[in-house]
Amino acid sequence: MNLKLLDYLGNTAEGPYFDRKSSRIAPKDIIRHIIAFANANGGSLAIGVEDDGEFTGFGMQRSHSPDEYKEEILKSCYPLPSFNFEKVAYGSKDTDYILLIRVEASSNQVIMKMPEKTVYFRVSDKSMALNHDQITKLEYDKGQRFFEEQEIKDATIEEDIDYDIVRMYCEKMDVTGDINVKATLNARGLIRNRHLTNAAILLFGKNPTKFLPQARVRFIRYDGMKPLTGERINISKEKVCDAAIPVILLQIADFIRAQLREFQFLASNGQFKRIPEYPEFAWFEGIVNALTHRDYSVSGDHIRVSMYDDRMEIFSPGKLPNIVTLKNMKYTRFSRNPRIARILTEFGWVKELNEGVNRIYDEMQSFFLKSPQYSEPNNQAVRLILENSITSRNIRASDQLSTLFAKEWVTLSDEERVILQYLYCNDKVKVRDLAGFLGKSVVYARKVLKELTARGLAEWKGSSVKDPHQYYTIPRQYGKIK
Known part of the structure; x- marks a missing residue:
């Protein structure tokens, strides 16, 4: 008797990968769920379990037989x-068992119910019928999903699989004793025709970029609010992670944590409070989603x-899978990489029931930050923007400037510091812009900018005093912060 499996069948919430039904359900009524799992990311249907998790098996009146369901x-x-x-036994009677139907995701074909030709798709814990447009989009996406199952004929288990990652995975799955790497990969559909697949290398490879150069994550920390080039280049930190996905997640998370700070500020009640720059779940889940759902067939x-200073952006090549849109992504789940998604779910990183995207919104809101912003630049990628707080960016800019100007910083008035922060954050500032920011006259704004320029703390750019494009900026000689 498999107690762990029984616990899963009785207590797991129904979701994208799991549903339970009584054995009294008519065989024709399970078809929508079988098809929905196949068209989405695969899943399991447990028959002989009531909605509340009670095991009732196949001994009740009006119970159907496993053969009827199979037929x-x-x-x-x-x-x-x-x-x-x-058949998963749970008691002593011959009918004390649960019929567990495991359905694989269909990689390159849309499955339909005959003779009606109805197509179902798993959305959260529901098996929903698709309309004509949705079916067409799903057919298109099935072609993309095949990439993770393509064979890499030059790769071998002995040379290219990291046994430590396989061992880590088996520990998560509570597998004890000697680990058979080939059997583990084969059981998860990561070997086809005796060859390792792209998914196997992405998840467990020693060096995935040997076969898939695009399989890496690059982190860049910029000083300021936009990237600069040439002499004013403002990259202060950079790291490239090109290992297997589970290792990338550990490496990139540790590195980003080291770049983030908590800020202390004086609240209105006179007490000091600390706020994180970003809630960890939000940025980590954003990276998990990018690694799980990106289009790995985009090779460039x-x-x-x-x-x-003001935000974090996570950019993932490849547009959203067509069944998912910017409008429905909070409640519609679809992965073009179902095997990768399943493995990372079993690792504990990919959340069920769209908890991940919804919780990003909740976490940002709970920290009084703006809602996350998702977009599809040029309809060729997915971008997630997380903005930090005004307090965070002002303190960070102030710290950057105090480092840049060193001794001069302590001699400045509060207003002069604010003006320099404004110059620093906007790179190029016209007199009228500063006047609007300060809520004062253009004459006053010009006066203070000239005073800062005379002290060498600001720099004027223009061809003449009548140049309509003239502006002020931080002096070039201060360079970037190391």
Whole structure:
């Protein structure tokens, strides 16, 4: 008796990968769930379990037999999805068992119910019928999803698989004793025709970029609110992670934590409080989603995490899978890489029931930060922007400037410091812009800018005093912060 599996079948919440039904359900009524799992990311249907998790098995009146369910799947699903049956015993009677139907994700075909030709898709804990446009988009995406299953004929388990990652995975799955690496990979569909797949190398490879150069994450920390080039280049930190996905997640998380700070500020009640620059769940989940769902067939680009004084941006090559849109992504789950998604779910990194995206919103809100901003630049990538607080960016800019100006900083008035922060954060500032920012006259703004320029703390740029494009900026000689 498999106690761990029984606990899972009785207590796990229904979701994208799991559903439970009584054995009294008509065989024709399970077809929508079988097809929905196959068209989405795969999943398991447990028959013989009530909605509340009670095991009732196959001994009740009006219970159907496993053969009836199998015959209905063979008759009603076209093309036939990959599935298997397992009887999981929980008691002493012959009927004390649960029928567990495991359904594989269909990589390159849309499965439909015959004769109606209805297509179902798993969305959270529901198996929903798709309309014509959604079916067309799903057919398109099935072609993309095949990439993770493509074979890498030059790769071998002995030379290219990191046994330590496989061991870490098996520990997460509570596998004890000697670990058979080949059997583990094969059980998860990561070997095809005796060859390792792209998914196997991405998840467990020693050096994935040997075969997939795009499989890396680059982190860049910029000083300021936009990237600069040439003499004013403002990159202060940079790291490239090009290991297997589980290792990348550990490496990049540790590195980003070292770049983030907590800020102390004086609250209105007179007490000092500390706030993090960003809630950790929000940025980490953003990176997990990028690694899980990106289009790895896009070979000319890689995942980028860019950190500025006011925001963090996570850029993932490849647009959203067509069944997912910017409008429905909080409640619609679809992965073009279902095997990668399943493994990372079993590692504990990918969340169920769209908890991840929803919680990013909740975490940002709980820290009184702006909602996350998702976009699809040029319809070719997905970008997530997380903005920090005004307090955070002002303190960070102030710290940067106190380092830049060193001794001069302590001699400045509060207003002069604010003006220099404004120059620093905006790079180029016109007199009228500063006047509006300060809420004072243009004459006053010009006067203070000239005074700062005379002291060497600001720099004027223009061809003449009548130049309409003239502006002020931080002097070039101060350079960037190391």
